[in-house]
Amino acid sequence: MIVPLDEGVRELVHDGDTVALEGFTHLIPVAAGHEIIRQGRRDLTLVRMTPDVVYDQLIGAGCAARLVFSWGGNPGVGSLHRFRDAIQNGWPRPLEIEEHSHAGMANRYVAGASGVPFAVLRGYAGTDLVEQTPTIKTVECPFTGERLAAVPALNPDVTVIHAQRADRAGNVQLWGITGIQKEAVLAARRSLVTVEEVVDRLDPVPGEVVLPSRVVTAVAVVPGGARPSYAHGYYARDNGAYQAWDAVSRDRDAFARWLTDEIGAQAPLPGKAG
């Protein structure tokens, strides 16, 4: 249940998997993302409502074949340049995208967690997303006849999240901005949770989410594992690191140096990656 991070990633994240590393600005599993890069995973379908810096890094390193998402940016800073380079130039490999709105993605996870094949929402009407995304359809309400949007359940092979605490049995506790993490874990076939610390007893915290150990496959203790995002009650968001990423990510060579220096991974070579 409680494993080292490298072992957890090796056993739970496989080439070709559909992988969700969730975290809505808070508690982003950055260290786990870096371990996926280090282990050289390929052909992943990456899922996330808000692919941010760690997804920019995974995409730039050539780990991803597809991205399912609703907003891809460097929050508060601007664009993701590795993500842009992959979509606009196919570097280091072409990236297929499946694009939704936040409401659509949230409902896809809810359907996945609920064990039903699709979700309905009042959304998307009149937008060009409907034409570009095959996983947006329209259904008629069987009770009122009203037309609503339908989106299929999302069930990742593995969901990876970061949380504040777990106990020795692997029950996980997280609080603050809790985002979509609960739904993403419940929707997944397997889950890996990195935590700031393991404690003997979980003291209740206002607004917390508890994931019982029976829905968690493995826990890895990774203090600081969400940096440069943050863990409420443990450390603050490093806004400067998000701003600094802009310059690194704009340039393929600077990014390659970052991969080698910070991750210990080789940069993907154009034409050879994937």
Next chain:
Amino acid sequence: MTTGYTSDEIMTVAAARALTSETACFVGIGLPSTAANLAVRTHAPGLWMIYESGTLGTRPDTLPLSIGDGVLAETADTVVSVPEVFNYWLQPGRIDVGFLGAAQIDRYANINTTVIGDYADPAVRLPGAGGAPEIAASCREVVVIVRQSRRTFVEKIDFVTSVGHGSGPGDRERLGLRGAGPTRVITDLGVLQPDPATRELTLVQVHPGVTAEDARAATGWDLAVAPDLATTPEPTSEELAVLRSLTGRGGV
């Protein structure tokens, strides 16, 4: 030309003035967040700010860099999950004002934040929809804040991320969109509002020192101008002082 403040500053002040104290406002990051935080600290202390990260009724003491900064959670009435904020709060119409930005906007206030150019082979890939399509569909009204230029105010947007007034009268109703849509577009040059009959954005107000011709020159279509074109009242020294304390530009 009036001096003493920048065009961004008067745009932000004008946007803040569009918000009232009793309003529940879905706030986007960037200019909308700056304007909403200015409103709370000046004329609208009861403004109920919601960020899509799930922080309801937040009152940050500094401007957040992102929609999920810790200060938003610490100062909120409550923090809810992302499905809850969209399904329970936004979708049923509990939010009065959606406050959005845009990369491109057309004469019917339809908004693009997805791609410049062709979707499959874009010239510029933008971040995408996020919460915007449903904010534009479900809030009682939408206020857009965006700098005005021919690059942004275009005849035809490359991608409809969020629907404004579609292609004219009756479109929102036909699509089943529940809110009134964009009621105001606030720029660094002035304020535009949809014409009640045609739904086409019309220049109704210019900021001090700006002419209707300046606004027309910064618009990629033949911009309609209201006959009774108003001028934005100058920012007060209080508004500027609070705004600069928020944005780190120091006191007046």
